[in-house]
Amino acid sequence: MKWAVETGLIGGRKNGNTLYLVPRDGATRAEVAAILMRFLT
Numbered sequence: 001m002k003w004a005v006e007t008g009l010i011g012g013r014k015n016g017n018t019l020y021l022v023p024r025d026g027a028t029r030a031e032v033a034a035i036l037m038r039f040l041t
Helices: 002-006 029-040
Strands: 013-015 018-020
Touching: none
Parallel strands: none
Antiparallel strands: 013 018
16 A cells, blocks of 8 residues: 555545545545556556
8 A cells, every 4th residue: 555655556535635545435436447547557
């Protein structure tokens, strides 16, 4: 997770001006697509 966040692969969800990782919530199809596209580029 640390590597994924540091490289920008995973950014979290915004709450105000802060990004939070929410590992217990499911990811939307759009979020998964964005992660896969970032990983492939």
